[in-house]
Amino acid sequence: MSPKTFDVIVTGAGSVGLPTAVFLAEAGLSTLVIDQFAGPGQGSNKAAIGGIRATHSAPAKIRLCLESLRIFSNWERCHGDNIEWFQGGYVFVAYREQEERSLKQLLQVQQGYGLNIRWLDRDELITLVPGIATEGLRGGTYSPEDGSASPMMSSAAFYRRAVECGVQFRFGERVTAVIKRHGGVVGVRTDKGGYATETVINSAGAWARPLAQSAGLDTPVVPDSHEAGITEPVARFLTPLLVDIRPTEGARNYYFYQHKPGGVVFCITPDPAIVGTDRRETSSYLPMIANRMVGLMPKLANIKVRRTWRGLYPMTPDGAPVLGWSKKVEGYVHAEGMCGQGYMLGPGVGAVLSRLVRGVESPEDREILHELRPDREFGGEEALK
Numbered sequence: 491m492s493p494k495t496f497d498v499i500v501t502g503a504g505s506v507g508l509p510t511a512v513f514l515a516e517a518g519l520s521t522l523v524i525d526q527f528a529g530p531g532q533g534s535n536k537a538a539i540g541g542i543r544a545t546h547s548a549p550a551k552i553r554l555c556l557e558s559l560r561i562f563s564n565w566e567r568c569h570g571d572n573i574e575w576f577q578g579g580y581v582f583v584a585y586r587e588q589e590e591r592s593l594k595q596l597l598q599v600q601q602g603y604g605l606n607i608r609w610l611d612r613d614e615l616i617t618l619v620p621g622i623a624t625e626g627l628r629g630g631t632y633s634p635e636d637g638s639a640s641p642m643m644s645s646a647a648f649y650r651r652a653v654e655c656g657v658q659f660r661f662g663e664r665v666t667a668v669i670k671r672h673g674g675v676v677g678v679r680t681d682k683g684g685y686a687t688e689t690v691i692n693s694a695g696a697w698a699r700p701l702a703q704s705a706g707l708d709t710p711v712v713p714d715s716h717e718a719g720i721t722e723p724v725a726r727f728l729t730p731l732l733v734d735i736r737p738t739e740g741a742r743n744y745y746f747y748q749h750k751p752g753g754v755v756f757c758i759t760p761d762p763a764i765v766g767t768d769r770r771e772t773s774s775y776l777p778m779i780a781n782r783m784v785g786l787m788p789k790l791a792n793i794k795v796r797r798t799w800r801g802l803y804p805m806t807p808d809g810a811p812v813l814g815w816s817k818k819v820e821g822y823v824h825a826e827g828m829c830g831q832g833y834m835l836g837p838g839v840g841a842v843l844s845r846l847v848r849g850v851e852s853p854e855d856r857e858i859l860h861e862l863r864p865d866r867e868f869g870g871e872e873a874l875k
C-alpha cells in the first residue's frame with residue numbers, strides 16, 4: 491500500500507510546529523504533524539517561561555515577533571481560548587554606567603524600527619516597579635506593548651485549533667529521515683512507517699540537526715540547557731517582566747515576571763553555556779537566581795518557590811533562527827534554531843512559513859527570509875540574544 495500523501499509534513503509539535511500547522515491548514519493545505527513525544531508542546535515549548543517581546547535588535551526578529559504579538563494578544567478574542575496573555579511590558583534595568591550605555595545604544599536601534607520603547611529615569615522606574623532595589627538604580631528601558639502568555643495553554647490552544655482545521659497528528663512517533671528522490675523531498679520515514687509529501691518543515695527544535703543531516707543538510711543548531719522556576723501564586727505586585735543584564739559568576743543575565751495567575755516565573759542565562767541535551771534540574775540554580783532576584787527586589791525573600799525545571803535552547807552561532815526553503819534539497823523548509831526565543835517567534839514564523847509554502851509571501855516576508863536564510867554567514871551575534 492502506498493503511504494498517505496500530505497501537502498506538508500511538519501516535524502515537531504512545538505512552539506513553531508503547532509502555529510505553523512494552524513496557518514497551513516487555515517489556508518487549506520492538508521497537513522500532518524509528527525512528534526516523538528506523547529502530546530503537543532512537550533519539547534522545549536513547555537520549558538519556556540512565556541515571555542513575548544518584539545524589542546530585539548535584529549529586524550527579522552522584530553518583525554516576526556510583532557506578528558506573534560498580534561496573534562497572541564488577539565487569540566482569546568478570535569478563538570475563545572484563554573492563553574493567559576498579559577501585556578505587562580518588559581523592563582531592562584541599569585545599575586551601572588555600562589548597562590545604561592549599552593541599553594541606550596540599543597534603544598536608538600529599536601526606536602529606529604518604530605518599536606514602542608523608551609528610557610525610564612530612576613524615579614519613573616521606581617513608580618512602575620514598586621519594591622525594586624533603589625541603591626545605584628539609574629533607570630531602564632520600558633516597552634509596554636510586550637507581554638507574556640502561558641506556553642502550555644497556548645500550545646493546547648494551537649493544537650485544538652489545528653485539529654479543528656483538519657490537521658492530522660501522530661504523537662509518540664519519531665521521524666528518522668527525510669526521504670529524497672532526484673534532489674527533492676518525497677516523504678519522511680518514521681520509527682513506525684512512512685508518509686509521502688513534497689514539502690517537509692523541520693521544526694524539530696533542539697533535535698533539528700540530526701533530521702537535517704538525514705536530508706544531507708547541516709544546520710548549525712546546538713542544544714544548550716537553561717533552568718527556570720515558578721513560585722506560589724500571590725496577588726499582583728509586579729507588572730513588567732524584569733531583565734537584569736549584569737553578569738555574575740555562572741550567569742550572563744536573569745529575568746523574571748509575575749504571570750497572570752500570580753506566580754513569579756524566573757530564568758537565568760548560564761555562563762558558560764551548558765551544551766547538551768541534559769534536562770535534569772541542578773541544585774546550584776535556585777540558590778544562584780534566588781540571591782539575585784532578592785537583591786533586585788528584596789520583598790521576594792517572602793515568596794515560596796514551587797518548582798524548578800530545565801529545558802533546551804536550540805542555539806545557532808549568531809543567535810538567530812534559520813528559516814526558509816533549502817537551496818540544496820527541493821521541498822525542505824528550515825524552521826530551526828529558534829534559540830531562546832522560539833515561543834515568542836513561533837506564531838510569526840508559522841504565519842510567514844504558511845505564506846512561503848503557498849508562494850504568497852509579502853515583500854516584508856522576503857526581507858525576513860533573506861536575513862534568516864540557511865546559507866548565511868553565521869558570523870555576527872545579536873545584542874541581548
Ligand SMILES: Cc1cc2nc3c(=O)[nH]c(=O)nc-3n(C[C@H](O)[C@H](O)[C@H](O)COP(=O)(O)OP(=O)(O)OC[C@H]3O[C@@H](n4cnc5c(N)ncnc54)[C@H](O)[C@@H]3O)c2cc1C
Nearest residue numbers: 502504505506526533534535539541665695801832833834
Ligand atoms: C528555561 C527556558 C525558558 C525559556 N523561556 C522562553 C521565553 O520566555 N520566551 C521564548 O520565546 N522562548 C523561551 N524559551 C525558548 C523556547 O522554549 C524555544 O526556543 C522554543 O520552544 C523552540 O521551539 P521549537 O518549536 O523550535 O522547539 P520545540 O518546542 O522543542 O518543538 C520541537 C518538537 O519537535 C519534536 N521532535 C524533534 N525531533 C523529532 C523527530 N525526529 N521526530 C518527531 N518529533 C521530533 C520534539 O519532540 C518537540 O516537541 C525558553 C527555553 C527554556 C529552556
